[in-house]
Amino acid sequence: MPPANSNQAELSPGRAAIAQLWHENPIFRQVLGICSALAVTNRMFNTLLMCGGLIWATTMSSLTVSLLRNYTPQRVRIMVSVLIIAVYVIVVDITMRAFFPDIHRDIAAYVGLIITNCIVLGRLEAFASKNPTLPSVADGFGAGLGYSFVLMLVAVVRELLGFGTLFGFDLGGFTGWWTGNNYQWVIMIMPPGAFFVLAVVVWVMRGYALRKEAAAEGGK
Amino acid sequence: MPRFDPDRNPFYVIVYAAVISAAFTAAIVALHVATVDIVERNAKVMEQKAVVDVFDLGDVEQMSDAEIIDAYEQRIVRVPVDPAERGPAPTKKDGTGRAYVFAFQAGAGPDARPMAVAIPIHGIGFWANIEGLLAIDVETRKAISVTFLSHSETPGLGGRITEANFRNEWKGLDMTPPEGDGTWVYVGGTETVANADRYVDAISGATGTSNAVGDFANKTIPEYYAPAMKLAQMPRDQLDAMAAGEPRKPDTGETPGPPTPLTPEPQEEN
Secondary structure, eight states: OOOOOTTSTTOOHHHHHHIIIIITOTTTTTOOSHHHHHHHTTSHHHHHHHHHHHHHHHHHHHHHHHHHTTTSOGGGHHHHHHHHHHHHHHHHHHHHHHHOHHHHHHHHHHHHHGGGOHHHHHHIIIIITTSOHHHHHHHHHHHHHHHHHHHHHHHHHHHHHHHSEETTEEOTHHHHHHTGGGOOOHHHHSHHHHHHHHHHHHHHHHHHHHHHHHHHHHTO | OOOOOTTSOHHHHHHHHHHHHHHHHHHHHHHHHHHHHHHHHHHHHHHHHHHHHHTTOSOTTTSOHHHHHHHHHHHEEEEEOOGGGTOOOOOOTTSOOOEEEEEOOTTOOTTOOOSEEEEEEEEEOSSSEEEEEEEEETTTOBEEEEEEEEOOOOTTTGGGGGSHHHHHTTTTOBOSOOOTTOOSOEESSSOTTTTGGGEEOOOTTOHHHHHHHHHHHHHHHHHHHHHHHHHTTSOHHHHHHHHTTOOOOOOOOOOOOOOOOOOSSOOOOO
16 A cells, blocks of 8 residues: 555544554654653553553544634634643643652653654644644554654654663563673663664664555555 | 634633633632542651651551551650751641651650650752651661652662661661761661671662752751750650740750650550
């Protein structure tokens, strides 16, 4: 199947979501949102929370921008989009501060990063500001899921190699062998480790996707 | 009928931007107001939990919020650090700052002396400021534990200063004033054998944070130690008065009474 152009109008919600998950994946096809990918991926739990926050922000921002698209003047659209993103991110921050204070203490610094995540503003500009509500919501949700999918892959590798654990859980013999003598693979825990892992993940996934597309083109 | 074009009227653009900004800001303010009491209570409980934990007054992971609050209110007295002793409080959202924190036996009366005191330790970590408390048994002058109330260290590396492994390293450290080079605590390095009773193992992979904690602990412990131990000789009613904001009484030079020994079991009520 040729890659869908998710920015075109009249795209079905399903195709809009799938396009962001794979064909136009924000991380390995568009290389967006890399800053937070480097910051949060040394722990799977932190990564999962960051991904949840981003999925919420992209989905709700897309919904709101799409609803307002016929009333928002072009000359203030960026200001309005950033305001909308900030509002939804602050909602996440306040809600976590009130109801999940222990988790908030661990990831407060990362939640704020969502506001500056270029994936969110990118999808609002490229899709939600020009398309009906349902496809826009699907596009935002798909972009969030696509981001989360790659980030979780990176987090699995970094936590496993860095700490010898998954979601903080001891893996028995492996953890004991890997972290024997209080050893950690520090480069995997520090942000530079994410550069290496992310580069390998992007290389493998792009290679696979391009090969599939080439095979599909050749089969026509 | 022509399609509405929001860009054609500059007045509309200004009004739209103002209305959107006001509406979303109002929504955030409403959410903030609705949750502010919960957030403040969480911040208070979190700090009280850290204090109860640093004095080893119970297993805070098993205690409910109500039990933590009860233990804190019954057994803890918090006397703000005198501004002359580097006292200006750090900025904290719940309004609390640096303090000498005293722990009493359960059911201690107004004449009881504290069994332990926690002194502030603070300074620049690997990335930013770190604020903590070091609890010391008044009688044995051994460290009970350490807690770090705020920091910005790397999660999984320097951030592990809050984990039990690192905090347990501080238990039982000799907290009598040191001789020689005046080092109260060695964090990492090669002093393991020579100064075993003052040695804390550094965090693997976080040498910068470990060294920073050692540096600021050795700077701040001597600043607060003597005033804290002096206050620890006072009875609870005097400390309560100081905690309530009454001015400190001048030093009379009287010999203080012995402190209450530290035992984990609460006293029986008559």
